Amino acid sequence: MRTILVTGGAGFIGSNFIKMMLKKHPDYRIVNVDVLTYAGNLGNLSEIDASENYVFVKTDIRNRDAMTEIFKVYSPDAIVNFAAESHVDRSIEEPEIFLTTNIIGTHVLLETAKKFWKIDSDDKYSREYKPGVKFLQVSTDEVYGALGQSGLFVESMPLLPNSPYSASKASADLIVRAYNETFGMPVNITRCSNNYGPYQFPEKLIPLMINNCLQEKDLPVYGDGMQVRDWLHVFDHCVAIDTVLHKGKDGEVYNIGGNNEKANIEIVKLIINTLGKSEDLIKYVKDRPGHDRRYAIDNTKITTELGWKPSYTFEQGIKETIQWYLDNKEWTDNIATGDYAKYYEKMYSNV
Numbered sequence: 001m002r003t004i005l006v007t008g009g010a011g012f013i014g015s016n017f018i019k020m021m022l023k024k025h026p027d028y029r030i031v032n033v034d035v036l037t038y039a040g041n042l043g044n045l046s047e048i049d050a051s052e053n054y055v056f057v058k059t060d061i062r063n064r065d066a067m068t069e070i071f072k073v074y075s076p077d078a079i080v081n082f083a084a085e086s087h088v089d090r091s092i093e094e095p096e097i098f099l100t101t102n103i104i105g106t107h108v109l110l111e112t113a114k115k116f117w118k119i120d121s122d123d124k125y126s127r128e129y130k131p132g133v134k135f136l137q138v139s140t141d142e143v144y145g146a147l148g149q150s151g152l153f154v155e156s157m158p159l160l161p162n163s164p165y166s167a168s169k170a171s172a173d174l175i176v177r178a179y180n181e182t183f184g185m186p187v188n189i190t191r192c193s194n195n196y197g198p199y200q201f202p203e204k205l206i207p208l209m210i211n212n213c214l215q216e217k218d219l220p221v222y223g224d225g226m227q228v229r230d231w232l233h234v235f236d237h238c239v240a241i242d243t244v245l246h247k248g249k250d251g252e253v254y255n256i257g258g259n260n261e262k263a264n265i266e267i268v269k270l271i272i273n274t275l276g277k278s279e280d281l282i283k284y285v286k287d288r289p290g291h292d293r294r295y296a297i298d299n300t301k302i303t304t305e306l307g308w309k310p311s312y313t314f315e316q317g318i319k320e321t322i323q324w325y326l327d328n329k330e331w332t333d334n335i336a337t338g339d340y341a342k343y344y345e346k347m348y349s350n351v
């Protein structure tokens with residue numbers, strides 16, 4: 001049996017990933033380490049609670065002793081590191097936790113993995129690791145910075161992050177790269193575009209707009225709404241990560257994108273029209289500081305070298321996602337009554 005340590009598995013992408021992995025690889029054990037911040041929700045995983053191959057450990061990836069204990073008890077063969085502070089707007093309000101979780105947390109995981117995975121961990125010149133081990137860092141296209149009207153992100157581009165969030169993710173990528181170069185650790189880094197789909201926390205564009213639309217609340221569009229993102233369905237992303245985990249060449253970076261470039265305002269209007277609401281709900285508000293204008297991914301490397309390709313069109317994916325939020329109002333209602341209500345009030349009360 002292979003054991004995969006998934007960090008941040010109670011969040012949006014991590015929970016979708018764990019559920020997919022348990023179905024796809026019934027002989028694997030998944031150990032989910034999550035400290036349960038505002039974004040972590042065990043309700044996302046209720047359908048697999050009873051699974052024999054699934055273990056949840058509530059702890060912080062920055063806690064060295066706890067990570068050592070997890071390695072001692074479960075001997076993971078691979079780590080998929082999703083755990084992060086993930087929201088750009090929050091990183092503008094409070095950058096520091098992005099640095100500690102996203103950078104230091106990743107380093108604690110790397111260091112612990114090196115100790116347990118290296119055949120001779122006391123020999124700094126040895127580059128020999130236990131067979132089959134892998135550290136997979138889930139990163140973002142935002143590390144490349146912003147694009148103009150044309151061009152696509154390719155893996156060889158320099159990292160030019162613009163927000164505290166993307167700067168922290170870029171820093172983590174560089175530490176992961178260094179562990180491969182210096183210590184020979186088998187690693188991969190994946191850089192995906194904006195995800196959407198079931199269980200996404202309603203602070204992000206798509207679920208926020210669906211949720212507000214359903215309540216006929218203002219739809220806060222930053223600036224002119226013409227910023228472009230390249231949308232990737234979370235199920236396609238999870239399959240891509242599984243593909244890299246099994247087929248990725250050690251030390252390589254893989255971009256993951258859905259070939260779905262859309263301006264924010266197009267998405268907002270599509271949600272309004274699908275839900276049969278009025279475009280009068282749109283409220284153009286002050287732009288986000290340092291707002292990246294356009295992201296778009298060239299996914300040639302993963303499609304040609306590893307054989308993955310996205311299966312969702314945006315039209316299909318957004319239809320299913322809107323339906324999911326309609327069918328799971330209780331899930332959003334539970335979130336909206338907690339800390340999220342305070343966050344929303346703080347962010348959008350005077351824009």
Ligand code: NAD
Pocket residue numbers: 007008009010011012013014033034035036037038039040041059060061062081082083084085086087101105138139140141169192193194195196201
């Ligand atoms: P999320 O915010 O929904 O979930 C993050 C999870 O990490 C939560 O369950 C949280 O409790 C956990 N966590 C936070 N700090 C932790 C800590 N110190 N120790 C243990 N657990 C901790 O995020 P997401 O949208 O699922 O994103 C997952 C990963 O994918 C992140 O690394 C993010 O940078 C990356 N990513 C996300 C997107 C996207 O569109 N959502 C796009 C590109 C990359």
Ligand code: TYD
Pocket residue numbers: 087088089194203204205206208220221222225227228229264288
């Ligand atoms: P977001 O979901 O926060 O993802 P990211 O900033 O990581 O791309 O935002 C997606 C786009 O939507 C981004 O251009 C900012 C914009 N946006 C709004 O216009 N209004 C909002 O209320 C939010 C949350 C985002």
